[in-house]
Amino acid sequence: MGVTREQFEQGMSYEAFKAQMTRNQERLAETERTLALAEEELRFFRELEQPLHVLVLAEDWCGDVINNLPVLARVAEETGKLNLRVFLRDQNLDIMDQYLKEGKYRSIPVFVFFDQDFRELGHFIERPAAMTVLMDQAVTELFANDPAMQGVERGASPALMPEAARNRMGQFFGEFRARTRADSDRAVLQEIRGLIERGVAV
Amino acid sequence: MKDTVADTDRKPLKVSIVYCAACGYEPQTIALASALMHTFTYDLAAIELIPWQEGAFDVVVGGDLVHSMYRDGGFPANDTVIAAVRERLER
Numbered sequence: 599m600g601v602t603r604e605q606f607e608q609g610m611s612y613e614a615f616k617a618q619m620t621r622n623q624e625r626l627a628e629t630e631r632t633l634a635l636a637e638e639e640l641r642f643f644r645e646l647e648q649p650l651h652v653l654v655l656a657e658d659w660c661g662d663v664i665n666n667l668p669v670l671a672r673v674a675e676e677t678g679k680l681n682l683r684v685f686l687r688d689q690n691l692d693i694m695d696q697y698l699k700e701g702k703y704r705s706i707p708v709f710v711f712f713d714q715d716f717r718e719l720g721h722f723i724e725r726p727a728a729m730t731v732l733m734d735q736a737v738t739e740l741f742a743n744d745p746a747m748q749g750v751e752r753g754a755s756p757a758l759m760p761e762a763a764r765n766r767m768g769q770f771f772g773e774f775r776a777r778t779r780a781d782s783d784r785a786v787l788q789e790i791r792g793l794i795e796r797g798v799a800v
Numbered sequence: 801m802k803d804t805v806a807d808t809d810r811k812p813l814k815v816s817i818v819y820c821a822a823c824g825y826e827p828q829t830i831a832l833a834s835a836l837m838h839t840f841t842y843d844l845a846a847i848e849l850i851p852w853q854e855g856a857f858d859v860v861v862g863g864d865l866v867h868s869m870y871r872d873g874g875f876p877a878n879d880t881v882i883a884a885v886r887e888r889l890e891r
Contacts, residue, residue, distance in 0.1 A: 661822030661853065688824075702873070703855070755868060756852050757816035757860035764850070771853050 600710070600718050601693060606651055609683025612671045619658040629668045632779075635676070639787050643677040648714050650794065654684040655694055655708040662724050663707045665775070669786045670709055699723045711794055719797025726785035729778065736774055740766075812845040813888055815881075818858040821851035828857070828875045835878040836885065843889060862888045 674680035699705035746766035857869040867876035
């Protein structure tokens with residue numbers, strides 16, 4: 599399981615990943631431009647005794663990649679303690695299938711943290727668990743309180759929703775991201791910090 | 801020009817495909833839509849593509865959810881959807 603140093607070194611740098619993107623470049627650039635990480639959030643990474651290798655699985659069409667990979671890349675850039683290598687998911691399914699979400703979904707991004715001996719410390723998949731919980735709460739509130747959602751069954755296919763409800767849901771996704779952006783970035787850092795701490799302690 | 805089903809006989813059957821636009825599901829969506837177009841030509845009232853998020857891939861035929869990635873896992877075989885459409889057209 600995991601990867602060898604030789605395999606790892608075949609991955610792209612973050613800059614090379616960005617250079618080969620064919621879509622969402624502007625969204626990713628906007629995420630980078632508006633990303634603000636506080637020094638106290640970076641301190642843990644800055645104080646790591648040894649740099650870590652981080653294998654990233656990504657694709658340019660994925661919203662969670664566009665949202666979360668720039669956070670990891672900024673930590674790498676600011677601290678010099680994370681050595682990133684990016685692999686395209688669909689060209690590296692042998693790696694991808696080692697890190698399936700809930701054992702079955704090829705969700706990305708995946709960030710896998712290795713120490714200097716390529717011992718895996720832990721991995722992050724898709725988005726912080728805290729944000730999934732927050733999203734679930736917000737959707738519950740939307741269905742309970744928004745006039746457009748009245749009478750619409752939670753979990754109904756969008757194809758079976760009235761058009762007003764479908765449009766409201768679409769609008770909600772954008773609003774949720776805008777409202778929770780800073781929380782999400784912080785949660786990414788907290789989650790990867792936690793898994794590194796647990797991995798190092800083993 | 802006379803095609804497979806006369807206008808007056810055509811049933812107003814719509815197929816909707818909901819696909820996660822943040823998940824790279826466009827190839828499967830286009831392949832399914834293309835298969836439906838080629839199989840049913842004029843016999844469908846509409847083929848609707850609905851971009852969505854959160855990992856969705858649903859196929860609704862005439863108001864029936866015949867495939868849901870959340871419920872059934874994965875993508876449907878095109879032939880399965882075609883059979884579901886044909887069955888409803890013949891009702």
